[in-house]
Amino acid sequence: MNVFKKEMKANIKSLIIWCCAQVFIIFAGMMKYQGFSDSQVDVNALFAAFPEEIMVVFGIGSVDITKVAGFYSVFFLYFMLLAAVHATMFGAVVVSKEERDHCADFIYTKPVHRFQVIWPKLLAGIINILIFNVVTFGASVFFIAQHNNGDGLIDKVSLTMLALFILQLFFLALGAMFGAVLKNTKRATAAAAGLVMGFFILSVAVDLYSKLSFLKIFTPFKYFEGASLMINDQLSFSSAAILLIVSLVFFGLTFVAFNRRDLNT
Amino acid sequence: MNVIEINQLTKYYGKHRGIENVSFSVEEGEIFGFIGPNGAGKSTTIRTLLSLIHPTSGSATIFGKDCIKYGNEIRRDIGYLPSEVFYYEHMKVREVLNYSASFYDNVDYTRIQSLAEVMDLDLNKRIDDLSYGNKKKVGIVQGLLHEPKLIILDEPTGGLDPLMQQKFFELIRTENQKGATVLFSSHILSEVQKLCSRVAIIKDGTIVQVENIRDMQKHNYKKFTLEFKGVIDVHHFNLDGVTNLSVNEDTLHFLFKGDINRIVERLQGQSLLNMLVEEPSLEEIFMHYYQKEEQP
Known part of the structure; x- marks a missing residue:
């Protein structure tokens, strides 16, 4: 409990900043929707004139973005990216920070098993990503309602947030594993950031070149589609199952690797 | 009874030697010196005893229990002062010490106050405002606050002025008289001479000799x-x-x-x-x- 409390306290500031950024993105994004719907321009026709590559990179695929649900579904890509960066960094840092700050000798000479230190840290991570998720949910429903005659699309947003949370969990586990396996925090965060970037590039490549679609399974960003969540109310069960299982494996590896680790002073 | 028993302990960091076939034992109630120049393997030995690092081969027991396997139980009764003291920088001294105490059962929290008074340590300062010597004092209080049966000190006096060293030695002697066993690592022989009854000398990762100071x-x-x-x-x-x-x-x-x-x-x-x-x-x-x- 003491480790959990300490980690919550240590991360509260950064969590607030992340949440504020997220609220601002949703607020600003929905303002643009207002702009679209007011301008009376046929936005779909306008976007149809854009090269497909650009549309793909910005996550604007084939959805009708003049409808609020369609417009909001485009956000999912940005949510995934932000949440991925937040969760992987949290995981990578929380596991390895004592060694970075040279206080591993302090905490790991206490009468506890190493897993007894790691699991409250990961629990703090799960609570942090959950708060981030709930704030995203609240801000989404609030701002959607503003532009949709008071209907916040709670069901659709809830489903989207559930998908987002599964992804957050996956990235937290991924980051934690890097933190436990790699030599230090710097390497862990660098590797984690690189991998998130790689996943993103791969997801764009898959969208652009249909020949590459078999690579879809290698990027978590293709496991859920904003459009199917927001418009068809569908969350892929197999995607959720795979991500959760892989997350569990990563969490397991984190414990095993950390237990075997020679701690740096 | 031997509180610490080290048996052919070897640690390699990759190809780099840490320690090789280190064996010695520390008896209950004694203050045992562990001497050697920098880089000889003192910290490696100590950090293996605390299962911060895993031995390549050999084993060690503390209170008769394997130090890796039963590390968490053993550490309940160990107080450890690392050679380089670092703590969570943004925390106050009091917070760090309370955090440290929260890992032990039945800690007497007034002891934090009294130890801090002896060592002349301000509990309300932030860790990052402390000098090296004052951080060392935090380490000393942190290592002793749960009244450990085994005190492991790794180069404890660096940064302490002579008066504080004196007080610190008195503190260690008092704990020793109350029954605590002490493993005292240092490269400064005169301080070991003041305090210890027996010494092990380590050089280039191997034990050169274990002797009784007074005999010698x-x-x-x-x-x-x-x-x-x-x-x-x-x-x-x-x-x-x-x-x-x-x-x-x-x-x-x-x-x-x-x-x-x-x-x-x-x-x-x-x-x-x-x-x-x-x-x-x-x-x-x-x-x-x-x-x-x-x-x-």
Whole structure:
């Protein structure tokens, strides 16, 4: 409990900043929707004139973005990216920070098993990503309602947030594993950031070149589609199952690797 | 009963040697010195005992239990002061100490206050505002606050002024009298001499010797300083048992271990201006362990 409390306290500031950024993105994004719907321009026709590559990179695929649900579904890509960066960094840092700050000798000479230190840290991570998720949910429903005659699309947003949370969990586990396996925090965060970037590039490549679609399974960003969540109310069960299982494996590896680790002073 | 028993402990960091076949034991209630130059393997040995690192081979037991397997149980009764003290920088001293205490059962929190008073430590300062010496004090309080049965000190006095060192030694002696066993690692021999009953000397990752300090000082070694009238025949005094032989103008210095009469015999017929026979300091006794053997 003491480790959990300490980690919550240590991360509260950064969590607030992340949440504020997220609220601002949703607020600003929905303002643009207002702009679209007011301008009376046929936005779909306008976007149809854009090269497909650009549309793909910005996550604007084939959805009708003049409808609020369609417009909001485009956000999912940005949510995934932000949440991925937040969760992987949290995981990578929380596991390895004592060694970075040279206080591993302090905490790991206490009468506890190493897993007894790691699991409250990961629990703090799960609570942090959950708060981030709930704030995203609240801000989404609030701002959607503003532009949709008071209907916040709670069901659709809830489903989207559930998908987002599964992804957050996956990235937290991924980051934690890097933190436990790699030599230090710097390497862990660098590797984690690189991998998130790689996943993103791969997801764009898959969208652009249909020949590459078999690579879809290698990027978590293709496991859920904003459009199917927001418009068809569908969350892929197999995607959720795979991500959760892989997350569990990563969490397991984190414990095993950390237990075997020679701690740096 | 032995509180610590180290058996052929070996640790390699990849190909780099940490320690090799280190074996020694520390008896209950003693203050045991662990001496060696920097990089000899003192911290590696200690960090293995605390299962911060895993041995390549060999084993160690503390309170009769394997130190890796039962690490969490054993550490309940260990107080440890690392050689380099770092704490969560943004926390206050009091917060760090309370956090530390929260890992133990039945901690007497007034002890934090009283230890801090003895060590003259301000509990309300932030860790990052503290000097090196003051951080060390935090380490000392942190290591002693749960009244451990085994106190492991890794180069504890760095950064402490002489007065604080004195207070610190008193604190350690008090804990020892209350029954705590102490493992005291240092490269400063005089402080080990002040405190310890037995010592292990480590050099280049291997134990060179384990000895009782008093035996070694009182019964074995004498430090000779001989001032001659005229030319000194150095070879005349190069006997078995003579070490650290050196000549400074007309004065001869050496340490001697063995039957004192053999020196007296050699002195016959010599013309002396002055002669001193003293107890050597541990520095002088151990100097030859410290000097690296010359490569052939």
